[in-house]
Amino acid sequence: MKPAPFSISITAPDGSVRQSLLGMDRAELEAVVAAIGQPTYRANQLHEWLYRRHVDSVMAITSLSHELRGRLAETATLRTLTLADQQTSTDGTIKFLFRTHDGYNIESVLIPSEARDDQDEPKRRTICISTQVGCPLDCKFCATASMKLKRNLAAGEIIEQFLRVQDVAGQKITNIVFMGMGEPMLNYDAVFRAVALFADPGNDLVPAARITVSTSGLVEGIRRMADEGQKIKLALSLHASTNGLRSELMPINRRHDLTEVMDAVEYYYRKTRRTVTFEYILFEGLNDTEEDARRIAKLTRRVPSKVNIIPFHSISFTNPTGISARLHPTTRQQFDNFVAMLRAHGAQVMVRSSSGQDIEAACGQLAVKHGAERLE
Numbered sequence: 001m002k003p004a005p006f007s008i009s010i011t012a013p014d015g016s017v018r019q020s021l022l023g024m025d026r027a028e029l030e031a032v033v034a035a036i037g038q039p040t041y042r043a044n045q046l047h048e049w050l051y052r053r054h055v056d057s058v059m060a061i062t063s064l065s066h067e068l069r070g071r072l073a074e075t076a077t078l079r080t081l082t083l084a085d086q087q088t089s090t091d092g093t094i095k096f097l098f099r100t101h102d103g104y105n106i107e108s109v110l111i112p113s114e115a116r117d118d119q120d121e122p123k124r125r126t127i128c129i130s131t132q133v134g135c136p137l138d139c140k141f142c143a144t145a146s147m148k149l150k151r152n153l154a155a156g157e158i159i160e161q162f163l164r165v166q167d168v169a170g171q172k173i174t175n176i177v178f179m180g181m182g183e184p185m186l187n188y189d190a191v192f193r194a195v196a197l198f199a200d201p202g203n204d205l206v207p208a209a210r211i212t213v214s215t216s217g218l219v220e221g222i223r224r225m226a227d228e229g230q231k232i233k234l235a236l237s238l239h240a241s242t243n244g245l246r247s248e249l250m251p252i253n254r255r256h257d258l259t260e261v262m263d264a265v266e267y268y269y270r271k272t273r274r275t276v277t278f279e280y281i282l283f284e285g286l287n288d289t290e291e292d293a294r295r296i297a298k299l300t301r302r303v304p305s306k307v308n309i310i311p312f313h314s315i316s317f318t319n320p321t322g323i324s325a326r327l328h329p330t331t332r333q334q335f336d337n338f339v340a341m342l343r344a345h346g347a348q349v350m351v352r353s354s355s356g357q358d359i360e361a362a363c364g365q366l367a368v369k370h371g372a373e374r375l376e
Ligand code: SAH
Pocket: 141, 142, 143, 178, 179, 180, 181, 182, 183, 184, 214, 215, 216, 217, 235, 236, 237, 279, 281, 310, 311, 312, 313, 314, 315, 363, 364, 365
């Protein structure tokens, strides 16, 4: 798949083309202002109005003359997503359905105040962002897999999810997790362009230390992230303690098995010295035994880490075949047992709250039923 551009161009029915400025960095904005005969400092102004002040239209950039705004508006836009639906869960989680300019649907989730057992900051407000329309990786427990991959999102579309949700959120969003639809490492350039803009202190959005990229185990991406030195956090979707089961649950494991993935994770830790999070969904009778707990503790002990235990969120609309038909959430009692066993083996364990399950906004439940296909 060809890499997504950082920003989106939209062709109107009359043939005129408008390029979204969202997703552009200073150098790219300089080219935009040069094209309308303006000095370089205008690019800094645009940057500030886009990412710090969150204006949603060119005409709202009042530091530019009315005439200049008019000229810029002929070729530029600041928004390309349409908010198509918004649902609020009984626990306060809000799921946003956005439609892209080319008719695809994507989802973002705002988790207002997570009740987590490692709670050190009571007013955490987390956004879960999508990085692709659908996903090609076909994990057997994940609803997004049913959509397959339609396309990568541009950096501007990734940033716009944040800005639009921030407008609705009222209070400041404090954390970003790239755990929505898609595999971030398969859209590396756009995701990390967005990360750079989020974490730019001048934009006052979200500091790098509160941004997490979650991957199913794309080792090239993990190593690149380690080398490139953005100070963000890594989460790895583990979900099994043996290659046999992991390959059944996550076909990507046939390409990069546990040894290869754990080597990459260790490389990441050696380079960055940042604690890694392992995500582990509990499936009844499949990966929730004493033996699993022992193996998971052993695997994750290789680097300073936390193990995030996630209840399996059932997927309502797939027609399960193969291993998917055997996936059930572990009983409450076995869940608690497993957590206790893992702790007894020395792992640092967190239990992920299942925010937004009633509106299918919890981990793995994002898949757009209406409109997985493009609306022509
Ligand atoms: N592709 C990335 C990010 C998206 S998934 C990754 O694999 O990490 C975000 C998290 O939700 C992952 O840990 C994923 O394994 C988990 N998840 C997926 N389906 C789930 C389900 N049905 N129940 C609970 N968690 C799920």
